[in-house]
Amino acid sequence: MKILVVGSGGREHAIVWKIAQSKKAEKIYCAPGNAGISELAECVDIKAMDFKALADFAEEKKIDLTVVGPDDPLVAGIVDVFEARGLRVFGPRKNAAILEGSKVFSKGLMKKYGIPTAAYEVFDDPEAAIKYLENADYPIVLKADGLALGKGVLICKDRKEAVDGVKELMTDKAFGSAGDKIVVEEFLTGKEASVLSFVDGKTIKLMASAMDYKRAKDNDEGLNTGGMGNVSPNPFYTKEVDEFCKKHIYQATVDAMAAEGREFKGVIFFGFILTEKGPKVLEFNARFGDPETQVVLPRMENDIVDVFEACIDGKLDEIELKFKEDAAVCVILASGGYPEKYEKGKEIKGTENFKGKEGCYCFHAGTKFADGKLVTNGGRVMGITALGKTTEEAREKAYKATELITFSNKYMRHDIAAANR
Ligand code: AMP
Ligand code: GLY
Numbered sequence: 001m002k003i004l005v006v007g008s009g010g011r012e013h014a015i016v017w018k019i020a021q022s023k024k025a026e027k028i029y030c031a032p033g034n035a036g037i038s039e040l041a042e043c044v045d046i047k048a049m050d051f052k053a054l055a056d057f058a059e060e061k062k063i064d065l066t067v068v069g070p071d072d073p074l075v076a077g078i079v080d081v082f083e084a085r086g087l088r089v090f091g092p093r094k095n096a097a098i099l100e101g102s103k104v105f106s107k108g109l110m111k112k113y114g115i116p117t118a119a120y121e122v123f124d125d126p127e128a129a130i131k132y133l134e135n136a137d138y139p140i141v142l143k144a145d146g147l148a149l150g151k152g153v154l155i156c157k158d159r160k161e162a163v164d165g166v167k168e169l170m171t172d173k174a175f176g177s178a179g180d181k182i183v184v185e186e187f188l189t190g191k192e193a194s195v196l197s198f199v200d201g202k203t204i205k206l207m208a209s210a211m212d213y214k215r216a217k218d219n220d221e222g223l224n225t226g227g228m229g230n231v232s233p234n235p236f237y238t239k240e241v242d243e244f245c246k247k248h249i250y251q252a253t254v255d256a257m258a259a260e261g262r263e264f265k266g267v268i269f270f271g272f273i274l275t276e277k278g279p280k281v282l283e284f285n286a287r288f289g290d291p292e293t294q295v296v297l298p299r300m301e302n303d304i305v306d307v308f309e310a311c312i313d314g315k316l317d318e319i320e321l322k323f324k325e326d327a328a329v330c331v332i333l334a335s336g337g338y339p340e341k342y343e344k345g346k347e348i349k350g351t352e353n354f355k356g357k358e359g360c361y362c363f364h365a366g367t368k369f370a371d372g373k374l375v376t377n378g379g380r381v382m383g384i385t386a387l388g389k390t391t392e393e394a395r396e397k398a399y400k401a402t403e404l405i406t407f408s409n410k411y412m413r414h415d416i417a418a419a420n421r
Contacts, residue, residue: 001305004029004058005041006048006078007069010332010365010383011290015067015304016041017363018297022305029061035374036351036364036382048073051081058087065090067308071287074266075101075147090308092286096257096264100286103183104145110281113256115249117281118273120185126170129184133162141185144169146178150226155187190275191236192282194292197250197270198307200316201263204254205307208299208323209237210292211417216339218415225339226380229416230330231391232295241279245272249281265311294363294383295328326359327391329398329417330383335366336409338379346376346407353404359387360401376407391417 001024005016013036019025020040031054033043046053048070058066066082068074068091077094091097098105110117118141123129133140142165144152152175156162162184169179192214196207211234216222249270257264269285269292288296297304301322310316335342344366351374354362363385366378384402388394395417402412 001025001064002027002029002061003305004031004054004061004063004066005033005069006031006054006066006073008032008034008037008048009069009290010363010380011288011293012069013037013363013365014293014297014361015069015288017361018300018304019067022303024303024305029057029063031057034364034377035367035369036362038369049076051076051078054078055082055085055087058082059085064088065305065308067091069288071097071100071147071285074286088312090266090312092264092266096262096266097286098262099257099264099268099284101147102145103143103283104181106284107183107185109253109256109260113252113259115252115256115281116278118186118188120183122181122183123170124181126166129166129170129182130163132184133159133166136162136184137186138162139187141187142166142169143183143185144175144178145181145183146175148175148178151175151224152178153224188273188275188280188282190273193234193237193241193272193274193279194289195237195245195270195272196288196292196296197268198311198316198321199254199264199266199268200311200314201265202254202258202314203316204250204268205316205319205321206250207296207321208232209234209242210289210295211235212289212292213413213416216413218413223339225334227289227291228332228334228413230291230295231395231417232292232299232328235391236274241272241274245270245279249279253284265314290365291330291332291383294330294361294385298328298361298385298387299324299326324387326387326389327394328385328387329391329394330363330385331398331402331412331416332365332380333382333384333402333405333407334380334411335376335378336411338411342379343409344375344377345370346409348374348376348381348405348407350405354401357401360397361385362401362405381407381410392419
């Protein structure tokens with residue numbers, strides 16, 4: 001099969017790496033890809049949002065399957081464009097990707113179908129939101145309805161911060177029309193868990209659990225980022241939590257989408273907070289997580305192309321997903337200054353050290369070749385993943401492997417998967 005992957009991050013590198021092991025994959029393309037991906041796939045210079053050019057390319061190259069990584073193209077309807085042209089594609093249609101694309105939609109769905117989540121109110125008028133904040137409990141959480149590059153969630157410790165937040169989202173439109181409506185939500189406390197799943201419209205099969213480290217600095221300090229590291233399995237995702245989510249959340253979400261006439265095919269990413277009163281859904285994503293994918297796929301034993309096809313064909317019930325017992329830890333190497341200001345174009349050395357290194361992977365995120373040299377090209381530069389018999393072993397291996405890579409202003413957290421985290 002000829003397979004096209006859309007996207008350019010560490011998630012897409014992990015997906016391409018996994019596809020490359022499939023007995024079905026003859027040729028892999030990636031648009032636009034990055035330097036690391038270009039070792040496994042032919043990278044083509046088409047942006048993820050240029051649907052017409054991507055579909056033209058898929059037609060011209062007779063691509064048998066396209067896999068879409070990022071949220072933006074899914075929410076904007078790339079799958080509908082491909083399907084309308086008779087092209088086979090893995091991911092939810094626009095009417096199902098709304099599960100991630102609109103927080104107002106996803107909260108409404110959970111309320112209607114009794115899926116546990118934080119209590120909330122929706123506002124489309126800043127004055128009404130500000131009035132509501134007069135008698136609210138603090139801290140409180142404000143969420144832009146639409147996609148906001150992962151930055152549309154504000155945790156406000158008091159009324160002043162919340163009023164400023166409403167102005168930022170709704171009046172100043174910091175994230176454009178994503179802030180036309182906002183969700184004002186109860187602040188929950190507890191450990192977080194990420195669970196990825198494959199869905200074929202009716203059947204859901206879970207991948208391994210993971211834990212994301214979202215803050216930029218050690219001890220969960222600093223700004224929110226796209227994710228500074230990950231561990232799988234998530235140490236707090238116990239058997240009891242799993243049973244609760246199986247009973248009240250996973251199938252319920254898939255069935256709710258189907259009942260709404262929004263059959264979901266693709267990956268649903270469940271973001272949970274494990275509160276004292278049980279797990280609650282913080283968010284849904286309609287795609288693989290990043291860096292979650294970088295710890296989950298190295299543990300997966302199935303041929304991923306079989307799974308993609310089963311999802312598209314509505315035959316996921318015929319697949320048994322298998323995961324290694326090993327733990328996986330991913331440490332993100334970032335450009336100093338991320339997620340705020342950082343420099344690009346720093347030469348990266350040491351990637352050759354990963355060749356043939358069993359159970360150790362270097363997934364590229366923001367990298368490119370310039371004048372024949374590998375250089376940094378983003379805030380998150382690479383994810384270094386290692387497998388181990390235990391989390392501790394995986395963690396030690398991953399941190400040791402981070403030393404193999406050098407570039408100026410290399411930054412990472414040092415407490416990913418640490419025992420006390
Ligand atoms: P999201 O962009 O929806 O993943 O939210 C980003 C982060 O904000 C989450 O990972 C949580 O750490 C935090 N967050 C979101 N909603 C809540 C909430 N209701 N209570 C506490 N923390 C939250
Ligand atoms: N790591 C969180 C996300 O992919 O949204």
